[in-house]
Amino acid sequence: MERVNTGIPGLDNLIGGGIPAGLSVLVAGTCGTGKTILSLQFLYNGALEGDPGVYVTFEESKDKIFSQGGEFGWDLKGLEDKNLLDIYVVDTDDIDDVLADIKRRIEKINARRLALDSLTTMMEHGVIYRSKISKDLGRREREKLGLRFASKGFDVTRKDIYAIIGEINKFGTTSFLVSEAGEGGEYISRDTISEFACDGVIQLKINEFGGEIERLLSVRKMRGTKINISLSPIKFNDSGIVIEE
Template structure:
């Protein structure tokens, strides 16, 4: 199959699909990495929300860094009513925070305390099947490792996660931290980028005494793409990428 025959999944992020031949390859796992504050969670949620809103594709969000109710409230600033699509069965949010901090969860979908890797993956699989999800977000990998107490075995955890995602044929975004990407360190553990089939870096660059955001596609299998830095903004409607923009 040539790359022109690859089924594509629209990202819902204006400007991005123009850079990756129309969208992510269907069924692929994409790592979105970058320092704190670059917009990784917004990027990931936009992928799921726009999938439900524009393309009638259900999606699951596994939130491991903030409570589901906080995520819903924050996304309303972009006009994204996650609850609306949850009620319609097009979005499911898995609360992975409450039990980790010893609080009961009021969410329909919530991870239990003490889950091992297999239990974690089985639960995600069940929720994906419940709403027949086509898209999945896990935010974030370091939080998986900490929550499951598996930091020493993170490569094995990620390989298992990636395998089950590929088996489900679901298109996924995993987020991670990159503390110093300019020195070549793209992820917290140094293995995440090798497991994923696509890697997108979000970062800052100083320009005119200001920090500007840029996006770099480091890897995207089955896809022809440029290795350039493209400016992007977080607007009142979400992330917008400027394919013809220049980064100096």
């Protein structure tokens, strides 16, 4: 089986040496748990090894991403110039064809990795997922053609979520799908369904414990490979996130 190095020191050991190629992995956590940094690090270290990647953001500007990377000495701009990375800042006012746009960008640089930051935001904006048509068609015409929309807001259905993740799986990339978690809920993602639809789940947490803050990571699921399901402390060092034994 082909495995993909995550580029996160310590993480590959928890999943039998790497993510089975082509899987979609949900990266779930509340605000500030490190989802964005983890996803960028996955792409950055992959690109350094010659694996091109596409980073899709609905939240941050390109400048913010570059300066975030700069904090860890990551030359994201340099990788973009070499076509090893494509940072795609989605205009959320024009989002209907976003999956087709992502696909075009993947094909353009032969990307083998994808990070979607975040799946939650993308679904909340409402996204067409059988997007093979021109942008000129209106919503009603698309519906007549049987093209489905994920609904806006929080009433995205189970079927929508499975269909969107199904479309992402067709890209063939090994993908990190960032998902916002509700605070203290019993489910991993806020939509409560994404964790079932994805092949893998990495959960990030912040624990408060007697005035101390602890950052933790656990691999909850990874199809096709043995996992070590322990809660591992994570730290930030000069080059990004590291997982401690």
